[in-house]
Amino acid sequence: MVARSGTGARHRLGGLISIIAIAAFSACFAAPAVAATGGAPTPSGSAPPPPSRSGAPDPAPTAGALRLISAKTWPRKSFYYGVRSPRLRYEIDSDMPTNDLRVDVVDAAGVVVKSFFRNDIAPAAPDSVRWDGIGGGGKPAPNGRYSFRIVPQPGGRVARKAFQRSVRALRRSARRAASSAAKQQLSLSFQLYDYAFPILGPHNYGQGGARFGAGRSGHSHQGQDLMAKCGTPLVAARGGRVRYSGYQGAAGNYVVIDGKGTGYDTAYMHLLQPSPLKAGMAVRTGQPIGVVGSTGSSTACHLHFELWTAPGWYEGGSPIDPLGLLKRWDRYS
16 A cells, blocks of 8 residues: 555556646646536634534423524535534523423434434523534435424423424514524524535546546556646545545655545545645545645646545555546535
8 A cells, every 4th residue: 555665556556647748638628617616615724623412311301481592504505524514503592591402403304313412501592513414323314405403302292382383483583584694593404415526616527538447558547637726725525534645656645535434435646735634534524635736647737536445445445437426526515
């Protein structure tokens, strides 16, 4: 493997990375860009705080006559195990000093995929929940539209229906409000996606020579080249754990990530500078990993992106064509 030896896999890797001719690059970039920006805006720096703990139900739950004062979910476009993970901030009113609540994540069909038990919540005291996209059985929740739902732990159906009436009343009030700020006061739904497009900026997919399987001297191309200006930010398409991060003569500066909850590894090559990520580090979907460059065996700015099956990159897995997935991620990111 690249990270373990100066020979062997390093030499094999050298024969597999694309060498993009300047003329070919010019032709590629003259083609219409598939997306104007791509990716999803993310903050720079380290990964965000961990998700909220699920907690446990109060053994003797209590709650007063509840009324929802405000609730807001952001960002509206979120990613599994991501920097942009869905968060809820809410406030309640009650005739009791403390209240035991449950915050559910429900899918478009109303099925609960995750619950957070929030005990001893005081009236008018802001509370918040962060979800990382992991659903039942510890498995990633599928792409789709989800909502947070706040309910009291005790009281049965009557108490819950009374609380939900206050939620509906607040929704009606928000719809009648003239200002966008007031309308955002009750915003509980969001869209969850499994992968993020890795380039945050103008890009295109090049022509035939950029494709997976394109002919090379003595081998075939094992990834997809994505054309973008040097310095364009790059993010992890899928969070997980860094397998390798370093420099290799053909790949240039590169990083390989073992995707959390998948059998796939993603590899990013020709980065302008060494990635801030190091082997063994946890990384979130959408977390910055570096910027587009032209290091190694490359003559123009681009990202060489690879997708490998289990058990992983140069661990016995095989490269597969990522183009269809990249275009799907690009459409919604």
